[in-house]
Amino acid sequence: MGNPLMITGHTRLAAVLASPISHSLSPLIHNTAFELLGIDAVYLAFDITADQLEEAFAAVKLFNLLGCNLSMPNKLRGFELVDEHSLEAKLIGSINTVVQKNGCLTGYNTDGIGFINNLKAEGVEVARKKIIVFGAGGAGLAIIVQAALEGAEELIVVTRDSNKIKSLVNKLREIQGSTACTLKRISLADSEKVFEAMSDSDILINTTSVGMEGNNVKEFLPNYDALHDRTIVVDIVYQPLETPLLSAARNKGCRTINGVGMLIHQAAVAFNLWTGKEMPINKVKEVLEFQGKC
Numbered sequence: 476m477g478n479p480l481m482i483t484g485h486t487r488l489a490a491v492l493a494s495p496i497s498h499s500l501s502p503l504i505h506n507t508a509f510e511l512l513g514i515d516a517v518y519l520a521f522d523i524t525a526d527q528l529e530e531a532f533a534a535v536k537l538f539n540l541l542g543c544n545l546s547m548p549n550k551l552r553g554f555e556l557v558d559e560h561s562l563e564a565k566l567i568g569s570i571n572t573v574v575q576k577n578g579c580l581t582g583y584n585t586d587g588i589g590f591i592n593n594l595k596a597e598g599v600e601v602a603r604k605k606i607i608v609f610g611a612g613g614a615g616l617a618i619i620v621q622a623a624l625e626g627a628e629e630l631i632v633v634t635r636d637s638n639k640i641k642s643l644v645n646k647l648r649e650i651q652g653s654t655a656c657t658l659k660r661i662s663l664a665d666s667e668k669v670f671e672a673m674s675d676s677d678i679l680i681n682t683t684s685v686g687m688e689g690n691n692v693k694e695f696l697p698n699y700d701a702l703h704d705r706t707i708v709v710d711i712v713y714q715p716l717e718t719p720l721l722s723a724a725r726n727k728g729c730r731t732i733n734g735v736g737m738l739i740h741q742a743a744v745a746f747n748l749w750t751g752k753e754m755p756i757n758k759v760k761e762v763l764e765f766q767g768k769c
Contacts, residue, residue, distance in 0.1 A: 487516040488538065489749055492523040492531050493546035498687075498714045500735070500768055501544055504742045507762045508754045516541060516750075525552040532556050535575050541749040542574040544742075547684065550584075550613030557582035566653075567620050568646070569613035572745040583748060586614045587621030589741025590711070596740070597732055599678070599707055602626035607676040609633045609663075611643055614711055615682030619647075623656035631672040632660045666698065673701035679724075681710045686718030704728030711737055716769065735769035736760075 491501045497520070505518035523531045525548050532553075535543055545553045550569040554560070557573060557580040564570050570582035594601065601622045608619055611634050619630055632647060634640070640660070647658040661668045673679060679702070702708065708724035713734035721731040743754035763769045 482517070483515060485515055487541050489516060489518045489541040489543060490535075491518070491520050491544040491546060492528065492549055493520075493544075494522050494524045494548065496520045496522045496546070499546070500713065500738060500763065501742060503763065503766070503768065504739060504759055505746060507759050508742075508746055511755050511758055512750075512752055514750060514752070523549065525549050528552050529556055532573075532580060535573065535580065536578050540575050542572065542580075542745070544745060545571050545573065547613075554582055556580075563587065563617075563620070566650075567613075567617045569616065571613065571617075571741065572748060574748050583745070584613075584617045585741040585744035585748075586737075587617035587619075589739075589744055590614075590618045590737045591621050591625055592740040592743075593736035594709070594732070596736065599732075600625075601678065603628050604677040605629045605631075605675060606678045606680065607631045607633060607672050608680045608682060609685075610681065610683035611660075612682065616646065618680060618682055618711075619658070620650055623650050623654040623658065627656050629657045630659075631676070632658065633663050633669055633672070634660065635663050670698050670701045673698075673706075674703065676706060678707045678709065681708075681712070681718070681720050684712065686710060686720055687712045687714060699723045699727065702727040702729055706730075707732065710734055713738055713769075733769075735763065739763070 491499055499520050502518050502520050509516045528549050550571055553570045559581040561583045564582050564584045567584045570584050572583040572585050574581045604627055606622055606627050611632050644660055647660055651658045702724055706729045708729045709732045710718045710721050711734040712718050716733050724731050739756055743756055746754040
């Protein structure tokens with residue numbers, strides 16, 4: 476490790492704004508990286524809801540933060556509040572990272588590239604693959620966009636029925652028009668179509684909060700029998716490390732990947748945006764493993 480953390484008159488601050496937030500590993504990840512690289516900065520977690528975000532952003536400017544991360548439920552509201560957007564954020568329509576410079580807040584979305592970078596680190600490529608994605612919220616849509624850009628052959632997006640379906644379908648058409656990927660949306664309630672899509676997929680991705688500690692919904696897949704041992708099953712939830720989905724998939728002989736790697740890789744992109752330096756990912760992961768976090 477680098478020099479022990481010492482707060483000085485020059486220490487900069489970064490933060491994660493979300494609710495709930497006590498489970499977050501982001502402070503451990505970023506503070507470890509700051510210490511390893513000898514950067515005079517600290518990273519804290521604040522329990523902030525969407526209706527508090529405008530005031531929080533004013534504080535980000537007032538206190539001259541490096542920036543902040545956003546998690547549920549703030550990614551869409553954050554997109555509306557920042558001063559500028561990166562290109563990928565505009566396409567996705569949500570942000571998870573904010574860079575503050577001279578009072579200007581620029582929103583980025585590092586979820587998609589962080590997810591893909593983690594799969595690559597695990598030896599998994601999405602190019603020419605058939606992928607089924609559960610959920611199309613902030614992180615889900617970012618992953619969908621990035622997978623399409625990376626050359627996925629087909630993306631089947633499974634969501635619950637809601638008044639947001641029309642806008643989602645339009646967004647999927649927009650993504651399809653900008654890539655060579657075929658995108659379709661099916662309803663979670665259509666169990667036959669979901670089963671068929673699961674059976675035909677190379678990669679299954681859960682981008683919802685189902686399975687997270689504190690979430691009372693235990694099941695969301697209509698039939699685990701659709702899983703087969705050729706399917707790679709990925710859950711972006713990282714607490715617990717093995718969700719009900721990953722447990723069922725492992726019992727079916729599937730290769731499984733939890734959400735810790737994505738968290739580290741998306742954090743690395745944000746870290747670079749704030750500091751201009753590369754996060755020492757392998758060393759950060761060693762610290763998390765030592766503490767039993769991954």
